[in-house]
């Protein structure tokens with residue numbers, strides 16, 4: 001992989017990169033299209049990274065269909081689909097991890113201990129091996145994107161990080177490989193995430209600027225749906241992820257909700273001036 005990148009870089013080509021865990025959907029394809037627009041050569045990685053899954057999470061049941069992924073990647077014009085194997089990437093004796101002090105101690109990081117350490121470590125390893133000029137990440141994992149931006153700055157990776165807006169199904173459900181695990185009824189219930197975000201947006205428009213009130217309404221609305229279990233709903237500063245009490249500037253409203261056994265996340269920037 002690295003020789004391929006070195007060779008194209010020597011020829012003056014720029015390399016853009018989309019890391020994925022596979023089971024590609026329209027959201028990934030849209031990141032890839034953006035990536036293709038930005039670089040001369042495009043690489044994706046497909047690797048279900050064990051170090052970002054906690055005990056009892058869905059590592060073993062994470063959906064996978066490599067043949068389908070390769071076909072989709074080829075159709076989009078991906079130059080390389082890099083699929084490292086676990087033994088090569090985490091050989092016996094592997095003992096080095098990347099961590100951050102502040103950003104992981106919010107939102108998903110609070111209930112997924114060690115998750116972002118695993119994400120940062122794998123992304124840094126992929127960056128070192130793929131050696132891209134540009135890397136594209138989705139804004140659905142808003143916290144992940146913020147953490148990667150911080151890591152790239154702090155560790156002097158010479159890579160431009162691009163955030164790409166959330167891609168949604170026609171009815172508004174944020175696209176995710178995990179959506180495939182929802183039953184038809186749960187799929188309908190899953191819409192309560194985006195609906196509660198839209199409700200918060202419209203309450204803000206009607207001058208409800210108190211974050212606690214907006215979060216309370218979202219909790220009530222989501223809990224009124226069957227099979228839901230809220231992990232978190234927060235309104236926070238989009239840069240620091242610190243909680244915001246009164247909304248007087250654009251803020252991030254983010255949530256994670258289990259529908260049945262499937263954990264869904266979604267977010268929206270709420271802007272009092274819109």
Ligand code: PAF
Nearest residue numbers: 019020021049119122141
């Ligand atoms: O967002 C993901 O799919 C993963 O966290 C990533 C960035 C590919 C690292 O495993």
